[in-house]
Amino acid sequence: MKDKFKILVPFDFSRTSENALDYVCSFVKCNEAAEVVLGYVQPSPDIKVKQEMLTEVLNGFHKKSRNQISWSFAAGKVKEGMEEIIRTVEPDLIFMGTSSLTEGRTETRAAVLALEARCPVFIIPKDFRSFKLDRIALMVGTDPIHDRTLLDGVLMVARSFKATVEVVTVKNGSGQFGYSQTDEANESMISYYLENFYSHHTFVEGKDLGNTLFSYVKRNKIDLMAILPRNHAPEEVRSEGALTRFLAEHTETPLLVID
Numbered sequence: 335m336k337d338k339f340k341i342l343v344p345f346d347f348s349r350t351s352e353n354a355l356d357y358v359c360s361f362v363k364c365n366e367a368a369e370v371v372l373g374y375v376q377p378s379p380d381i382k383v384k385q386e387m388l389t390e391v392l393n394g395f396h397k398k399s400r401n402q403i404s405w406s407f408a409a410g411k412v413k414e415g416m417e418e419i420i421r422t423v424e425p426d427l428i429f430m431g432t433s434s435l436t437e438g439r440t441e442t443r444a445a446v447l448a449l450e451a452r453c454p455v456f457i458i459p460k461d462f463r464s465f466k467l468d469r470i471a472l473m474v475g476t477d478p479i480h481d482r483t484l485l486d487g488v489l490m491v492a493r494s495f496k497a498t499v500e501v502v503t504v505k506n507g508s509g510q511f512g513y514s515q516t517d518e519a520n521e522s523m524i525s526y527y528l529e530n531f532y533s534h535h536t537f538v539e540g541k542d543l544g545n546t547l548f549s550y551v552k553r554n555k556i557d558l559m560a561i562l563p564r565n566h567a568p569e570e571v572r573s574e575g576a577l578t579r580f581l582a583e584h585t586e587t588p589l590l591v592i593d
Contacts, residue, residue, distance in 0.1 A: 339368040342406075342425035344416055344447070346374065347387065354431030354458040355391075357588070359398045360465035361429070364494050370395070370403040371423050375415030412443065417450075425453055432582065433460040445582035448591040449563065449575045454487040457582050457589040467495040470590075471502050471556040473547055474524070478516050484562045485527045487592040491558070492531035499528050500554075501535040504546050544580040551587050560590040 343358055345351045355372070362368040372391065376382060388405060395403050406423050408415035420428070428451055432444035448455040472488055479485075492499050501524055503517070517537075525532045540546030551559055563578040581589055 339365060339427070340423065340425045341368060341370050342420065342423050342428045343370060343372050344374075344419075344428070344430050344443075345372040345391070347383075347391075348431070350431035350433055350460045352431075353460055353462065354429050354456075355395065357456075357458045357462070357465055358429045359395060361467075362399060362401045366400050368401055370399075370401055371406050371425065372403065373406050373408075373416060373419040373423065375412050375419070376407060376409045379409045413446070416447070420451065427454050427456065429456040429458060431458050431460060442583050445579045448582050448589075449578060455591045457585065457591065459586050459588070462586065462588060466557045467491065467497050469554070469556050470497050470499045470558045470560055471547075471551055471554070472499055472524070473559065473561045474501050474503050474520055476503065476505065476514075476516060479520050479523055479562070482523055482527050484592055485524065487590060488560050489528055489531065491560075491590070492528065497531065497557070498533040499531050500533045500556075502547065502550055503535070503537050504540050504543050505537060506539065506541045506543070543577055544584070547581065548585070556587060558588050558590055559585065560592060562592050 341358060341362065343351070343355050345355065355370075358370060362370065374383065392403055392405075395401075406419045408418040408422075428447065430444045430447055432442050444455075444457045448457060470488060470492060472485075488499055491497065501521075517535075521535050524535070536550070538546060538550055540549075547559070550556070559581065561578055561581060563575045578591055582591065
C-alpha cells in the first residue's frame, strides 16, 4: 500500500461496526503508515457521545495496532452526515460493516454507500470473524473492461497480502466459454495488469448470477470477493448496480466494490 493511506470506517458503536474495525485492524498491520478515521454521525449537534466511549474505542484499537486513528463527526441524518464525513476525510478506502436484509428493510446502508462512494468500499458482514487474505475472486462480466485502472484496488490488496487473484465470469447462455474476442481481451489485460498475482480465469454457468457467485466463493473458500460495478464505456449510461446491491446485501464473505 502507499504511504499515508487513509481508511474511513463508518462507526455507530454497534457490533456490526466494531466487527468492521476489527477487520481493519488486521488489514493495516502490513502498513503502519496507514491512517484510520472513524466516522460517526450524531443525531443532532446537541446530542453527543460521551468522551469516555470515544476514548474506549481508540484505546481498544491501539491494543492491537500501532496505526494512527482518529474521529470525524457530522450531525443530522445518517446518509447526509456520512457524505459530509467522506468529503472531509477524502479516504482512499472505506470499510463498512453490514448485516443482511431483514423483514421490512428494502436496502442496507452498506449497499447504498458502495454504489455511491467514489472510492473502493470493503463491505464486512456482521458475522464474519476470521481475517485471511490469501485468495481473491474478481468477478468480471462478459463486457469488455474499459478502464484498466479499475484493477488498481485489487492489485494493491494482492500485493499487500501476497494473495492470488482468480477471475470469475458467470455465463447463462450457450456458447464456448473463454473464446469470444471480449473474453480473450479481458484475459490478456487482467493477466498483464495483475502481474504474478493473477492465478486463472474460471467460467461458470448459472442463471442466477448472484447466487452462482456465492456458491463459487463458498465452494472454493474465497477470502475476498471483488466486483467492478462501474465498468462502463465513457458513452454508456451507468446501470443501477442490481448485482452489486444484491451481493452487498447478502454476502457472507468480505466484498470489495471498486469504483
